[in-house]
Amino acid sequence: MSDSEDEEFKLKDFKEISDEIERCKSNPDTSGMFVSGWDDADQDVDIVKNPKENPIDHVLWAAENGELETLKDLVIKQPGLIHARDTDGYTPLHRAAYSNHINVISYLLSVGASISAKTELGWTPLHSACNWNNYASVARLLAAGADPMAMSDGHQTPLHLAASLSHCKSTLLILLLREDLVDTARKANQSDVTPEQLARTHGIYSPLFDMVLPSASHIRSLPFTCNPYVRAQNDRIVL
Template structure:
């Protein structure tokens, strides 16, 4: 899929967010079969199903650790890293590492295990996404907090200039409390640069006012007016 250089990435996220590359196969040009497969993956599965999947990937350790990180298979992640610590740095064709996978799926324990196992905290996908971008896009506030405490780049920008704050602001709802909590977490960070603009010229505050119910939270980072008389 090709886009002009000045296209608005956030508008595309809102309209086609379900097609963001997640995992071993990019779904930007997804077919109906791929969409159905993605829906099936979101369903709850039995332990037997997970064990069968792991067995099928036994001879493909890179694919297995990526899958295990995404599916919260902590014991499998530990086992794989014990056998081959270098697996923590592998990635899929879109540049997503095990840490990205765990971050966008909201698995704090797996995120912790991967970082303890030597994972870089700020690896980049081919589109410039860090794990913090992924956690904030899907409102996983606990993961975002953990990553920030371990050196995640708060103001990192994607190839399109999007910061974690842009992504948190673009994916909010009044019924999903974690979306507000994710914004509060980012806005409370001392070194936040809330005025950074995307390639389309928008700040995260602009995005929040346009697309979300929590734009009032950005008052936390607005310049204060000094009401005291000048002496």
């Protein structure tokens, strides 16, 4: 490139360069120079920035961000939106669970959201709440009947997730008070590892298992206990 050509190029402003790029994009002979990766990235940003353009994106956004009134308006107009899913299979209830919006969780459950819905990897809303130590959401979901022994595609229970992390003390305490504690704590995942083993190798709260498991095993062996769930199991009574 000559000095004059170099100088001419430097004088081009941003708009001129942009116009030239657009001309190249529209020219069949040169359009192949521009890969679609940039377009995909722009589309992803647009989805995040403009959730109101699509009812599914909007309801998922409202659940994740705790926008309860917006969520209600959307669901009243289209009740089926409570079952909406993103590309990974997360529902509004999953989004509310991992963002710890208790009021949104309660509302979604009241209008029929599935507490056992699974993502592409087999995670339930309880898995999502446990993974982020959202213990209030964990307690709310358990009170509504969430299954603490639900397994993902890799046979991970919510307790596996909580036991493997160093920030899940509160969630662990809630889960370890469950009546089916012993069964859950010693249930192996696809790698043949139990939550108890994960806590000893990855987490920092293995002493919780040391304190609770022996007591739970002892209580379950007694002919009488004040725990109604254990009594029902021992007496073979369905509550």
